[in-house]
Amino acid sequence: MTAVTDQDHTERPDRRGDTSCDDDRPERDDREHGHPGEDGRGAAGPSGEGGHDTAGGPLREGRTGPAGPARRTGTDASPWDDGLIARRMTGNGGEGPFAGAESRGPGPQAVPPLAYDTTLRLRLEALRELVGSSRTRLDNRTLAEAGRVLQEAAVRRRLSGQHTVVAIAGATGSGKSQLFNALAGVPISETGVRRPTTAAPIACSWSDGAASLIERLGIPPRLRRRPLQATVDADERLRGLVLVDLPDHDSAAVQHREQVDRVLALVDAVIWVVDPEKYADAMLHERYLRPMAAHAEVMFVVLNQIDRLPGEAAEQVLDDLRRLLDEDGIALGEYGEPGTTVLALSALTGDGVGDLREALARFVVERGAPARRISADVDVAAARLWPVYATRRRAGLSEEAREEFSDRLADAVGATAAGEAAERAWLRNANRACGTPWLRLWRWCQDRGDPITGRQLLRGQPDEEITARQRVEQAVRTVADRASAGLPAPWAQAVREAAARGAQGLPEALDALAVRAGLPPGRPPRPGWWPVAVLVQASMTLLQFVGGLWLLGQIIGVVPPNLGVPVLLMVIGIVGGPLIEWSCRMAARGPARRYGQEAERRLREAAAGCGRARVLDPVAAELLRYLEVREQYGRVVGVGAGAGTVTGVGTGARIGGG
Template identity: 35%
Template sequence: MSALDERVTALRSAIDAAGDVIDPELVAPAEATFTHARERLDHSMQHTVVVLAGSTGSGKSSLFNRLSGLELAEVGYLRPTTSQPLACAWGPAGATELLDWIGVSRRDQISRRSILDAPKDDAFEGLVLLDLPDHDSVVMANQEVVDHVARYADLFVWVLDPQKYADAAIHARYLRPLATHKDSSVIVLNQADRLSETDLKMAVNDLEHILEREGFAGVPVIATSALTGAGLPELRAEIGRRITSKRASQARLVADVRQVALQLAAVGGVEPVPGLDRPTRDGLVDTFVACAGVPQIADAVEDSMARRAVVATDWPLIGWIGRLRHDPLRELGFGRSARDAVAGTMPISPTVQRARADLALREATEAATEGMSRPWRASVIDAVVGDGARAVIDELDESVAGVDLGLKHRPLWWTAVGALQWLTFLAVIGGVAWAIASVAGLVDPDPWSGAPRPLGLSLPIMLIALGLLFGIVLTVGSRWLGAVGARRAGAKAEKKLTEAINRTTERIVVARLRSELDRYERWRNGLANATR
């Protein structure tokens, strides 16, 4: 893949990644550059288009005549065809079609090997040399022609003169904006014969410093004189080298792509961003956990499990009383989520919870996108926090509602203790009945002769006392075990709910944000490869 193909592919990748983030009007120049590059490659790649551009009186036309070896361009401040470029092509084929594409009229196209034939110039074989109108002409049409033809140049030869080489017109209008095209440029300080050797050296050094400040460091600066021929061999050699390498047109198109990429980078930004770090992500999950009411749900689960343990394991009379007490989760399994069941005990209203979650989501997104340009940051925040925020809150609610809190599970020890409590209860009831019957003389308190009387108590009273004592011991022990089990159930419920929210945050928030950040990275990498 050529350097041009690599940069075009990279720039296209960046534009595709951006989508509608960047204004289509700003992307339009890139599309125009792609079209221009494709059309240039479709035309003669055996020819290198070299344009001589400069201000009035710089001696462009004289240089054009000396380079072509023909008196084609009229020398002076005004020439008869001031608004038209003049072209001279070396080589037998292809230039006419190329010049037609550029927009040079047929009457202004000269072939160096036609009826004006001259010995073959191998160094210039494939050269298409254009002499442009003066860029600072008072005729606006001339400037328009210069601007138009400059788009098609494979190599710029900027012709400056000793009096106006620092003139702001050419530097502001052409050189500074085309700093990305320095590899496709040659600077000529013409009319060197007007300066002494010392003054010429100083002028060249000054010009090099100016060019360096404008991004043209390393661009060849050649002092010439169309009158004496000084510097012309060096200029011909430089042009010939560019032609021989056959890379001038590619270099120009690469520079076009680089220029567009830099313009897009200035609009869309290419600064690195921190992304969603672990502490910020964990803080976001903690906020979602609080907003989803997980602590309240866990407390309600603990309370509910403790009450259910009391009902299941207390002495039957006490257990019946416990059934009358309110259970915050008693309606679970009947279409209500755990969060809905405890909504009345929540410290803040659902509306405030949503606002708090939305704010946390926005703050985390802004922290992850710090350094992004305004268009990109607005797009990412809208994707994650805009309409997406409502989906996030709804997903969190659904994830909480869908968690199985294990409330249908009934520990086996509840059943065992409950059975023992019923035995003690029946023992007490039996002892009471026996005692009453014995007082009424219906039965003998001593069922057999010599029945034991521990502590001097009759068997009915002993049965009542042991039943009550055993029931009290079972109740105290079961309540302690029930409280331990309830705390474990609450902690387990909190862990399950937190894990569910964590998974939802990863799936909805982190994945969405990571997708947006990946788009931004493709944008950055594409522009970096297009501008390198």
């Protein structure tokens, strides 16, 4: 069975007067009902040779027509018959209709699968881990290209590593099908003035074992060919080449352009065929060449139809083509440097075709095109992921930002006011213990209606509570903005969401914390000198009572008159009591200040710990995840873990971009 093009529903007569499909109906009916055909078998056997396929090309040499040897059976089939060749059925020794089955020779030879080098394997593994760890942060559309590259790399690795699939692409009228035929040494792909001429990809394999590769391209058996045997024998280095002729990339038929885009994403290399009229076409450069700049090492750019250019015009056009490719960012493989090979030739006259065949032979012998294509695909996928994984700004939480956040929470919970209240409570307690009884009685009457301030903090008024809540919310927004500044948008959003989740219930937790950690229950602790001061103050009071009773006894006449001693005792008690109280107050300032500072510190630490557990730790966890994917992204790009650094991850992070 020979191939027919997709747009042909009626078989075109070949150059030797082949019959149409209408003449095929009786024989088809015979086959459908199990009647033997003219070759004596229930189904038509392999066809006679020497005819042309539907693309206008003669079948490979060695097959015979009416005057040639008898048709071969499966036992004497050529080693080329690996199921890739669709064969034409004949009857009575002449060319007949097209059968619907392939004639297969011996089974396809086993070929080793493609092997990637260590660097590419590590990059693919890093990309796989990067995609897996990013699915909760990035949408599927962002990761779609990376996922496609991983899938195609895995599929290509399981297929033949001894074959190189090269597509020939070009615009309408560029002569790519003519070049395809020239390389194959036989007219396989149909050429002509009708546009578009090529309606579906046609594959030509120079050796066995490429069936799975061609099936991956979606090319049916009827569109698979073999080159002229003399062409294969002329250059053994081309064994392993699979050449694919694509439809026009600028075809008016949408399905043709879709096929071009689909196959270009799967082949190992591509030959771009341009002509002197369309080599600067904006569609070619903007839609294909510029986006494929990373694939320069697996591209050929061929200026065809140089036979139409007079004198030195071909060299001038070729130089301008090189200039345009350089502007597209495509590295040119000149002076031994890796890059795109640029050639000028004429597929019609054969001028320069040998140079292209020689370049293709070196390219195929290297067996490195599939891996270079996958590596370039990884480069492109990594470049597209750059905005969501890396920026050139420094990002993260500084020590200053964390301290400011803790201070804001401490202010919201009233740590400073709590420390001052603790200091006043300590002083008041000291005054009560060391003050004179008369002063204590007066203060007791004054403070009788007031609540005890030394045992617990007073709860704020509603407007104060609202202000405290607003301070907490402002503190969370500020630290989230500082932590997310400089991060790529998805990770910045994740940091802000983590902070927002932690802020839920934070004001209430701080209020409960203020009650628990503000002041310990009971009275403040007393220093060692406190009992002595209390005893001395009691002695002063006792002296006042003794002096007073003595004077009273003298007035009554119970005690003999002697004013000096009782007056002296009363003066000592009256003056000594306030003096001792003042001395105790001076001595109590230091311990009271330390007590207040300790209460403030304890409340600040409690507020900071609550804020760290609820906000800073989740934010730091997000920054750490970003660091991990950033380092993974660096391995994908091939720059190791030097893409960024993080410090202080436990309580916040600083990320250095570059």
